Amino acid sequence: MIGGNGIQMAKLQNYLFGIAGGKLIERIRSMAFNKVVHQEISWFDHPSNSCGAVSARLATDASTARSLVGDNLSLIVQNIARITTGLAIAFTANWILAFVILAVSPLLLLQGYLQTKFVERFSADAKVNYEEASQVANDAIGSIRTVASFCAEPKVVDMYNKKCSGPEKQGVRLGLYSGVGLGFSFLALYCTNAFCFYVGSLLVQDGKATFEEVFKVFFALTVTAVGVSQSSALAPDTNKAKDSATSIIKILETKSAIDSSSDEGKTLDLIKGDIELQQVSFCYPTRPDIQIFKDLCLSMPAAKTVALVGESGSGKSTVISLIERFYNPDSGRVLLDGVDIKNLRLSWLRQQMGLLGEEPILFNESIRANIAYSKEGGATEEEIVAAAEAANAHKFICSLPHSYDTPVGGRGTQLSRGQKQRIAIARAILKDPKILLLDGATSALDAESECVVQEALDKVSVNRTTVVVAHRLPTIKGADIIAVVKNGVIAEKGNHEALMKIDGVYASLVSLHISQS
Incomplete structure (x- = not known):
C-alpha cells in the first residue's frame, strides 16, 4: 500500500513539474521571439545572430532550459529532502558517529564540484558548434534548389557533419568525465560505508553507541550519499540548462537601439511626404572602416518620383534603409515633413511607407x-x-x-x-502608404513581366512620394528627379533631359546601358 502511494506521489510530482516545464518553454519562446523581431536590423547583420543561430536558440535553448523546472528539478528537490532527512535521522540516532562520517563527506562534494566545472566548459563549446550546424542546415534547406542544381548535396552534408563532429567528440569526453565522476562518487560512498562500520564498531566496543544506532546512522547516511550521487550525475544536464538560460537571458536583456515596439515618439496628423537627407554620413556597423555616405544631402519633394542611380555598391539601397530607419545615420538627419524621423514613433513611421524589393x-x-x-x-x-x-x-x-x-x-x-x-x-x-520605396522592384524580371509590373507600379505611385532604385533606363527615365549617387555624395541631380545635356556621370551610365542592350 505504501509502495503504491509512493508511486502515485511520484507520478503527481512528475505531472506537476511537467506542467511547470511546459509553461516555462512557452513563456521563454514567446518572450525571446518577441525580443528578436523587435531588434534593429544591424543586430541581425552579426554572424552570431544569423537566421540559423537564432532559430537554434529558440528551438533548443528553451527546451534545454526546461530541465531547470522539469524532471531534473523534481529529482533535485527530492534529493534535498532525502539528504536533509538522512542527516536529521543520523544526528538523532548517534551524533558522535554522525559527526565522524560527516567529516569525510566533503569527498562527495569535491567530486560533484570538479565534475560540474569540467562539464560546464564542454557544454558551452558544444552549444556554439550546434548553432553553427543549424545555420548550415538552414542555408541548405532554404536554398535547396541551388544546392540541387549544383549537385552539392554531399558537400552540404559534409559541412553539416563537420560542424557536428566537434560536439560529438566533446560528448564522448563529457561521457567519460561524467562516468568517472559517478564512479568516484560511488567509491566515496562505499569507502564511507566501510569507515562508518569501522568507527561504529569502535564506539560499540567503548559503549558509546549501540548496534541499533550504528545501523540507523549507516542507513541514514547511505540514503544521503545516494542523493548526493544522483545530484552529481545531473551535472551535465544542469550545465546545459544553465548555458541555455544564459543565452536566452542575453537575448532578453539586449536593448535595441531602434525598437519598433516602443511607443515613444510623436506622430504627425497630416503627412505630405517631403523627405530630406541633411549632411548624412553613414557606415554599416559590421563594416565601420568602409564609408558609404559622407555629408550626403538629398531632397525628395512630396508626391514626386525620385530615382536613385549609380554604380553597384554606391549606396542607393542604403538610402532606402535610412528612410525606413533600419539604421541610424552616424551623423546628419533624415527628415519627414521637416521632422527628424528619430523623433517619430517608429511603428507609425513604417506604417506610412511601403517597401518593395528586388526579391x-x-x-x-x-x-x-x-x-x-x-x-x-x-x-x-x-x-x-x-x-x-x-x-x-x-x-x-x-x-x-x-x-x-x-x-x-x-x-x-x-x-x-x-x-x-x-x-x-x-x-x-x-x-x-504615403511613401513608396522601390528597391529594384523590376530589376530581375523578364521584359513581359517588367511591363506588367511597371504598369502596376505607375498606378500605385500616383499622388505618393516614390523613391526608386533601378538599373534599367525605362524604369527611371520618366522620374521627376534623378539623383546620381557616387563616392558617398549626390554627384548630379535633375530630370532625364537636363542630366543628358550636362553630359556627366548620368549620361555615361545611359550610354553604357544602351551599348549593353
Whole structure:
C-alpha cells in the first residue's frame, strides 16, 4: 500500500513539474521571439545572430532550459529532502558517529564540484558548434534548389557533419568525465560505508553507541550519499540548462537601439511626404572602416518620383534603409515633413511607407493571407480583390486552381517572380502608404513581366512620394528627379533631359546601358 502511494506521489510530482516545464518553454519562446523581431536590423547583420543561430536558440535553448523546472528539478528537490532527512535521522540516532562520517563527506562534494566545472566548459563549446550546424542546415534547406542544381548535396552534408563532429567528440569526453565522476562518487560512498562500520564498531566496543544506532546512522547516511550521487550525475544536464538560460537571458536583456515596439515618439496628423537627407554620413556597423555616405544631402519633394542611380555598391539601397530607419545615420538627419524621423514613433513611421524589393518576400500561406498581411486588423474580401486588381494580379490569381486560397509555398516558390512581385504590390496597395520605396522592384524580371509590373507600379505611385532604385533606363527615365549617387555624395541631380545635356556621370551610365542592350 505504501509502495503504491509512493508511486502515485511520484507520478503527481512528475505531472506537476511537467506542467511547470511546459509553461516555462512557452513563456521563454514567446518572450525571446518577441525580443528578436523587435531588434534593429544591424543586430541581425552579426554572424552570431544569423537566421540559423537564432532559430537554434529558440528551438533548443528553451527546451534545454526546461530541465531547470522539469524532471531534473523534481529529482533535485527530492534529493534535498532525502539528504536533509538522512542527516536529521543520523544526528538523532548517534551524533558522535554522525559527526565522524560527516567529516569525510566533503569527498562527495569535491567530486560533484570538479565534475560540474569540467562539464560546464564542454557544454558551452558544444552549444556554439550546434548553432553553427543549424545555420548550415538552414542555408541548405532554404536554398535547396541551388544546392540541387549544383549537385552539392554531399558537400552540404559534409559541412553539416563537420560542424557536428566537434560536439560529438566533446560528448564522448563529457561521457567519460561524467562516468568517472559517478564512479568516484560511488567509491566515496562505499569507502564511507566501510569507515562508518569501522568507527561504529569502535564506539560499540567503548559503549558509546549501540548496534541499533550504528545501523540507523549507516542507513541514514547511505540514503544521503545516494542523493548526493544522483545530484552529481545531473551535472551535465544542469550545465546545459544553465548555458541555455544564459543565452536566452542575453537575448532578453539586449536593448535595441531602434525598437519598433516602443511607443515613444510623436506622430504627425497630416503627412505630405517631403523627405530630406541633411549632411548624412553613414557606415554599416559590421563594416565601420568602409564609408558609404559622407555629408550626403538629398531632397525628395512630396508626391514626386525620385530615382536613385549609380554604380553597384554606391549606396542607393542604403538610402532606402535610412528612410525606413533600419539604421541610424552616424551623423546628419533624415527628415519627414521637416521632422527628424528619430523623433517619430517608429511603428507609425513604417506604417506610412511601403517597401518593395528586388526579391519579393512571401510567406508560406495563401495568396489572400499574403495580401492581407499588410493591414492591421485584417482586410475584407473586397479590399483584397481591389488591391489585386490595382496590381494587375487579379486575373492570374483567378486562373489558379484555388484562386485566392492558393498556397504560395515556402518563399513563394509556387509562383513566378513576376507573379510574386504583383502580389507584393497588392500587399503594398492595401497598406495605402504615403511613401513608396522601390528597391529594384523590376530589376530581375523578364521584359513581359517588367511591363506588367511597371504598369502596376505607375498606378500605385500616383499622388505618393516614390523613391526608386533601378538599373534599367525605362524604369527611371520618366522620374521627376534623378539623383546620381557616387563616392558617398549626390554627384548630379535633375530630370532625364537636363542630366543628358550636362553630359556627366548620368549620361555615361545611359550610354553604357544602351551599348549593353
